Amino acid sequence: MPSTGPGPEDAARVLRESDCIYDAAAVAGALDSLAGSITQAYGDINPLLLVVMTGGFVFAGQLLTRLNFPLQVDYLHATRYRSGTRGHEVEWRVAPKISLQDRHVLVIDDILDEGHTLHAVLGSCRDAGAASVKTAVLVEKLHDRKYQGIKADFSGLDVEDRYVFGYGLDYHEYLRNAPGIYAVPDSLLAEDA
Numbered sequence: 001m002p003s004t005g006p007g008p009e010d011a012a013r014v015l016r017e018s019d020c021i022y023d024a025a026a027v028a029g030a031l032d033s034l035a036g037s038i039t040q041a042y043g044d045i046n047p048l049l050l051v052v053m054t055g056g057f058v059f060a061g062q063l064l065t066r067l068n069f070p071l072q073v074d075y076l077h078a079t080r081y082r083s084g085t086r087g088h089e090v091e092w093r094v095a096p097k098i099s100l101q102d103r104h105v106l107v108i109d110d111i112l113d114e115g116h117t118l119h120a121v122l123g124s125c126r127d128a129g130a131a132s133v134k135t136a137v138l139v140e141k142l143h144d145r146k147y148q149g150i151k152a153d154f155s156g157l158d159v160e161d162r163y164v165f166g167y168g169l170d171y172h173e174y175l176r177n178a179p180g181i182y183a184v185p186d187s188l189l190a191e192d193a
């Protein structure tokens with residue numbers, strides 16, 4: 001539980017006052033479609049799926065049960081937003097335990113926003129000797145601030161340029177469990193400043 005910043009009552013108010021842009025059924029449809037594309041690309045090549053914690057765990061969990069082929073799973077923890085809503089430098093907390101050498105690696109994260117996190121993760125996977133590295137995100141935010149024009153190889157849902165939460169995406173570490181993708185009104189975000 002965070003010691004500073006918004007608390008549970010604030011999170012409840014944010015959930016009440018936010019816009020649901022994709023409900024659970026829409027997310028499930030996107031997951032089915034992503035699972036189909038990922039199965040086509042990876043079904044025969046024994047990939048290593050690398051989940052970017054913390055936000056990637058809900059997406060990864062729901063995606064994995066839709067993938068019916070041999071694969072291994074590991075995780076790493078990199079964070080840029082820490083517990084807030086504004087980005088900083090990418091901070092490494094936990095590295096993968098399984099060797100990436102000569103593996104086909106699929107990096108799984110909740111969102112591609114400005115792309116600094118995925119850019120850093122991709123670089124480190126290549127440095128670790130992966131045979132190939134691709135990325136899958138549940139949500140891609142549409143704006144022109146992408147770091148070095150980075151794109152996800154597999155992407156489920158587009159969102160406009162607003163702070164979003166749900167399905168693993170947090171609002172000050174809360175609301176990762178929200179059963180849809182929600183956008184926070186700018187007026188509430190301004191209260192974080």
Ligand SMILES: O=P(O)(O)OC[C@H]1O[C@H](OP(=O)(O)OP(=O)(O)O)[C@H](O)[C@@H]1O
Nearest residue numbers: 053054055079080081113114115116117
């Ligand atoms: O494209 P970017 O602008 O780099 O942002 C995307 C990253 O930001 C979030 O992680 P965060 O740093 O908030 O850590 P968390 O997963 O623990 O919430 C999210 O889970 C992505 O990893």
Ligand code: HPA
Nearest residue numbers: 113162163164165169170
């Ligand atoms: O819009 C967002 N929501 C939650 N986490 C994030 N990390 C980057 N962008 C976002």
